[in-house]
Amino acid sequence: EIVLTQSPGTLSLSPGERATLSCRASQSVSGSYLAWYQQKPGQAPRLLIYGASNRATGIPDRFSGSGSGTDFTLTISRLEPEDFAVYHCHHYGNSLFTFGPGTKVDIK
Amino acid sequence: EVHLEQSGAEVRKPGESLKISCKGSGYGFGSYWIAWVRQMPGKGLEWMGIIYPGDSETRYSPSFQGQVTISADKSINTAYVQWTSLKASDTAMYFCVRLSGWWHLGVYFDYWGQGTPVTVSS
Numbered sequence: 006e007i008v009l010t011q012s013p014g015t016l017s018l019s020p021g022e023r024a025t026l027s028c029r030a031s032q033s034v035s036g037s038y039l040a041w042y043q044q045k046p047g048q049a050p051r052l053l054i055y056g057a058s059n060r061a062t063g064i065p066d067r068f069s070g071s072g073s074g075t076d077f078t079l080t081i082s083r084l085e086p087e088d089f090a091v092y093h094c095h096h097y098g099n100s101l102f103t104f105g106p107g108t109k110v111d112i113k
Numbered sequence: 114e115v116h117l118e119q120s121g122a123e124v125r126k127p128g129e130s131l132k133i134s135c136k137g138s139g140y141g142f143g144s145y146w147i148a149w150v151r152q153m154p155g156k157g158l159e160w161m162g163i164i165y166p167g168d169s170e171t172r173y174s175p176s177f178q179g180q181v182t183i184s185a186d187k188s189i190n191t192a193y194v195q196w197t198s199l200k201a202s203d204t205a206m207y208f209c210v211r212l213s214g215w216w217h218l219g220v221y222f223d224y225w226g227q228g229t230p231v232t233v234s235s
Contacts, residue, residue, distance in 0.1 A: 037219030042158075049208055049228050050158065055221035093158055097220050100172065102148065102160035 007031055009094055009105035017113040024081040026108045028094030033074045038097040041070055041079045044107075045090045053092075054079060084110070115139040117147075117209050117226035124232045125199050132195035133229045135209030142190035143167040146212035148222065149183060149194045153205045163212065164192055199233045206230050 008031040018024055028039070036057030042050035052061040054070035057077055067082040081088055089112050094105040120134040135147065148163040162173040166185035173183070185192040192209055206228045214220035 035219070038221075040221040042222070049225040050222075051225070052221060052223050055214070055223075056219045061223065095158075095222070101174065102163070104158040104160065106157045 006101060007034060007096060007098055007103055009096055009103055011092075011094055011105040011108045013108060014106070015109045015111060017111055018084055019113045020084050020086055022084050024079075024084055024088070024110055026079040026081075026092055026110070028072075028077040028079070028105050030075045030077075030096065034096055034098055036073050036077065039070075039072070039077050040095045042093045042095060043088075043090050044093060050093060081110075115211065115224045117211065117224055119207075119209060119226040119229045122230045122232075124234070126235055127201055127233055128198050129233075130195070130197050131199055131231065132193050133207060133231070135192045135226050137190045137192070137211070140211075143187040147185065147192040148210050148212055149181075149192075150208045150210055150222075151177075151205045152208065152228075158208075161194065161207075166190075166192060199231075201233050201235075203231060204233050 010029045012027045039057045041054040043053050044050040053064050053068050058070045069080045071078050091107045091109045093107045096103050116138045118136045125131050143166045146163050146165050149161040151159045160174050161177040162183045164171045164183045164185050166187040171183050182195050208228045209226040210222040211224040213223040
């Protein structure tokens, strides 16, 4: 079973700063099956990135995804007030869907 | 517009049964897999299982196999998850979500229901 680890657990930043979130897989995975979601308090998650680097419909270009093998990154180039949320990475492989524990991006 | 509408909040006692629903609209419901995802209070997301409403093929996470039953009625564009004997540890938010992509090229969850909160308490 593939385990996803996200770091840091919490990222404290100011609006306008750059956020770099990490998702590490316990073994090499295909980026085609790696996605990122944003979740705000009391809301359902929202798809941001699929296939490791493809932005979902309507997602601003300040969000970008990259990586391969075991290391994947979600970057928010300049944080807007509405970007403070929890971010989950997600993978499908070996007939299992797996989520990482999440990274909370909060206001410094 | 694609939309997944979930049934409302539920409160049950331990040992009781429950069935919650997820109604899809704005797309061909029978042609996309629907998954269920649990989020316990203050915790992360856990995949429970997935169903293809077109033929009701169902797959379960090993962690949820035997604990829940996932079903669908494509005639009314609705998927379900049910419990026969709830436990306090089933207290959580439950989301339904549509799967997009292709199994052999890449898949992801694109549309999410609003969530159904379930509280199990004596």
